[in-house]
Amino acid sequence: xxxxxxxxxxxxxxxxxxxxxxxxxxxxxxxxxxxxxxxxxxxxxxxxxxxxxxxxxxxxxxxxxxxxxxxxxxxxxxxxxxxxxxxxxxxxxxxxxxxxxxxxxxxxxxxxxxxxxxxxxxxxxxxxxxxxxxxxxxxxxxxxxxxxxxxxxxxxxxxxxxxxxxxxxxxxxxxxxxxxxxxxxxxxxxxxxxxxxxxxxxxxxxxxxxxxxxxxxxxxxxxxxxxxxxxxxxxxxxxxxxxxxxxxxxxxxxxxxxxxxxxxxxxxxxxxxxxxxxxxxxxxxxxxxxxxxxxxxxxxxxxxxxxxxxxxxxxxxxxxxxx
Amino acid sequence: xxxxxxxxxxxxxxxxxxxxxxxxxxxxxxxxxxxxxxxxxxxxxxxxxxxxxxxxxxxxxxxxxxxxxxxxxxxxxxxxxxxxxxxxxxxxxxxxxxxxxxxxxxxxxxxxxxxxxxxxxxxxxxxxxxxxxxxxxxxxxxxxxxxxxxxxxxxxxxxxxx
Ligand SMILES: [Zn+2]
Ligand SMILES: [Zn+2]
Ligand SMILES: [Zn+2]
Numbered sequence: 001x002x003x004x005x006x007x008x009x010x011x012x013x014x015x016x017x018x019x020x021x022x023x024x025x026x027x028x029x030x031x032x033x034x035x036x037x038x039x040x041x042x043x044x045x046x047x048x049x050x051x052x053x054x055x056x057x058x059x060x061x062x063x064x065x066x067x068x069x070x071x072x073x074x075x076x077x078x079x080x081x082x083x084x085x086x087x088x089x090x091x092x093x094x095x096x097x098x099x100x101x102x103x104x105x106x107x108x109x110x111x112x113x114x115x116x117x118x119x120x121x122x123x124x125x126x127x128x129x130x131x132x133x134x135x136x137x138x139x140x141x142x143x144x145x146x147x148x149x150x151x152x153x154x155x156x157x158x159x160x161x162x163x164x165x166x167x168x169x170x171x172x173x174x175x176x177x178x179x180x181x182x183x184x185x186x187x188x189x190x191x192x193x194x195x196x197x198x199x200x201x202x203x204x205x206x207x208x209x210x211x212x213x214x215x216x217x218x219x220x221x222x223x224x225x226x227x228x229x230x231x232x233x234x235x236x237x238x239x240x241x242x243x244x245x246x247x248x249x250x251x252x253x254x255x256x257x258x259x260x261x262x263x264x265x266x267x268x269x270x271x272x273x274x275x276x277x278x279x280x281x282x283x284x285x286x287x288x289x290x291x292x293x294x295x296x297x298x299x300x301x302x303x304x305x306x307x308x309x310x311x312x313x314x315x316x317x318x319x320x321x322x323x
Numbered sequence: 324x325x326x327x328x329x330x331x332x333x334x335x336x337x338x339x340x341x342x343x344x345x346x347x348x349x350x351x352x353x354x355x356x357x358x359x360x361x362x363x364x365x366x367x368x369x370x371x372x373x374x375x376x377x378x379x380x381x382x383x384x385x386x387x388x389x390x391x392x393x394x395x396x397x398x399x400x401x402x403x404x405x406x407x408x409x410x411x412x413x414x415x416x417x418x419x420x421x422x423x424x425x426x427x428x429x430x431x432x433x434x435x436x437x438x439x440x441x442x443x444x445x446x447x448x449x450x451x452x453x454x455x456x457x458x459x460x461x462x463x464x465x466x467x468x469x470x471x472x473x474x475x476x477x478x479x480x481x482x483x484x485x
Binding site for chain 1: 344346347348370371372373374375377378379381382402405406409410411412
């Protein structure tokens, strides 16, 4: 299984502003001048390769969209603004693809805003299957294509769309995948999913505050997480911000680390980065999570508890994770 | 090991001593009456705190403790101080640390011990800390040094509440 993240920002697409870009260029040039002096043989390529990832690339500004592939099957999770780049890519690299599958976790704008820019929905020879647990899936899609908010009416895309309602906590076959929706702790409500194929499992838990915090409180929904190969989790806030934003529906890195350790998850990717956070701020939240992770491992060892080592990082737009 | 809680009252002051692990499964005590004097949280026997436990802790501090007087944390072990430094929420602005341990260890023989620093004795409100950072190892006579990253460990003292 392969997961490509086309959008990792939360709530609102967040392009790098000209002022930030300028600031960053100034910082990089300053760093370049400083290091150039101290290096014996200086190569620009080495310098660029050595820059921190959040400086050379940034975390990315497009909202939630992931492409999950396994053998010949492909599944899209959410149609945030990241789906536009996916659309362009898929029509160039595999123009013959006639059928698509999109699973919607919920219909907050950041998860649907890209749908009108997903070109296959306008192509008569394509079929776009839309899946969600919500009863109002079709109504929610119609809302996106309504004047005066969008000029193309739903009727233009209707023939290409197939609406599928999924049962909560019941496995459904989508192409070569088995997808089981589990409820997250987020308003209106939001359904994460456990996606399985080829013996690997992906737990999608973005847009969750994790207010049901113990295994027991999660009840049936704990199955979303347990023993998954990859957990994609919500870290919109730093831990301290999350304490101030109770009931905002989002979590933080340290909470995801604890959850993953308890549920024997192998790997975690954190996303849904706050649109109000700069790359430096997100980097600081990632660093806080790093220090927390090191400390909790140390403390657990000292207390004679298991020390489950995790592979984890904060997501960057465009990255691919191979399971 | 789940969290154990021992509550003792002395006049209008209340001490709650915690023992074990503070995590998402911990049950924090409900106080039947508001604490009019000082609420002392004794953390000497806390062996581990995770972020979910801190989440519970902060909600409990906000809503359950019925605060009217002051709140102090005492006998904070390194596991507590480390988490205060990493995840700020563990020590809210209205609480302060009145005593905490610093760990020492001997590089030569591995001997270790902890020293309790007390507000008004080894440190004060001006964030001045005075104590021996090195001493003789009682086991081998070598040097017993601080087993912490100094700047990182005392970082919490720069906070308004510390
Ligand atoms: Zn969202
Ligand atoms: Zn949402
Ligand atoms: Zn010694």
